[in-house]
């Protein structure tokens with residue numbers, strides 16, 4: 167039997183590690199990822215200000231897995247009817263597959279924005295944002311940085327750019343503007359959390375423009391739906407996610423058992439999840455980790471059923487995912503905002519909550535030392551970090 171996990175992000179790595187422990191030892195397990203590394207995507211914005219963090223947020227997949235074969239390749243498509251994964255290295259057949267390919271940046275069909283903006287999907291993107299800002303500072307008297315989209319990534323990017331401006335002693339020559347279509351930053355998150363993020367952004371000097379829908383861009387300005395033109399020297403786009411090309415841009419919906427079909431599961435941001443209570447689960451690192459546990463459990467149950475029983479598939483009792491909304495924590499430069507229990511906190515307690523979220527994930531995937539380093543770096547601050 168062959169179980170294949172696609173994608174080595176939060177969902178894929180947690181799924182793989184669970185299956186390593188649970189599956190019978192003679193079941194083959196393969197993890198396909200486009201690079202040999204697991205990247206803590208939820209910390210990518212930090213690399214803009216602290217390039218050295220690119221290493222702190224990257225783990226070698228072979229170092230944090232055990233019996234799984236790590237297959238480095240790009241998934242090109244998934245033939246569910248034939249149970250075949252088409253990869254850049256050739257086809258891979260499977261008995262069970264868990265699709266955890268995450269997402270790609272969504273420009274909502276705006277080629278003019280795609281061609282002019284830098285997204286934030288990798289450390290290379292973060293370094294490009296940093297160098298673009300530095301070059302703009304060197305060639306112009308003042309620099310206008312515009313970030314499109316104020317979700318979790320956009321608010322943290324804007325906060326990081328404002329902090330970098332301070333670190334480079336360029337605040338008086340830099341404006342950071344954050345555009346958001348919804349009426350608040352962090353739309354979809356608890357209103358008190360969103361309001362506290364807005365306050366932290368205001369305090370850091372970020373200009374927030376809610377209810378501003380981007381409809382296009384030319385070389386020097388973003389066009390908005392209400393006919394305005396917002397000039398930029400550098401444009402960063404964090405305005406949406408879509409399925410990867412391997413999933414033809416879609417994020418199919420799965421129910422609480424996380425099945426795309428009898429033999430194929432989807433978890434993490436690669437799919438839209440409706441949990442056992444009918445709630446829509448937000449795309450996030452936290453939900454990716456949680457859904458992975460259910461997917462691994464269900465694959466294990468089906469594998470054991472298929473090997474040991476002649477009962478029809480309908481007899482298998484599958485686990486149902488129920489989203490346990492955790493606390494949330496985001497950084498805004500050297501400040502942070504977190505929901506701890508029922509309270510919204512800022513300042514050091516929030517920074518600790520933010521550092522702990524990443525460190526907990528690293529510790530859980532067996533990277534205790536990196537967890538310690540990440541927490542130490544996260545809690546450090548000041549110009550010395552931003553040469």
Ligand SMILES: Cc1cc2nc3c(=O)[nH]c(=O)nc-3n(C[C@H](O)[C@H](O)[C@H](O)COP(=O)(O)OP(=O)(O)OC[C@H]3O[C@@H](n4cnc5c(N)ncnc54)[C@H](O)[C@@H]3O)c2cc1C
Pocket residue numbers: 172173174175176177178198199200201203204205206207208209210211239240241242266267268269286287318319320322410412433434435436449450451452453454495496
């Ligand atoms: C700047 C930023 C800040 C964020 N902050 C937060 C936060 O504070 N809290 C929070 O909960 N979430 C946050 N998020 C969102 C969070 O990072 C995502 O929700 C999370 O990464 C989803 O996990 P995943 O495993 O589904 O996908 P990913 O982590 O994206 O993993 C997908 C994996 O699949 C691989 N892959 C993709 N396509 C292919 C292919 N075709 N072939 C082979 N491999 C492929 C990728 O290389 C990657 O390893 C943030 C995101 C960003 C960008």
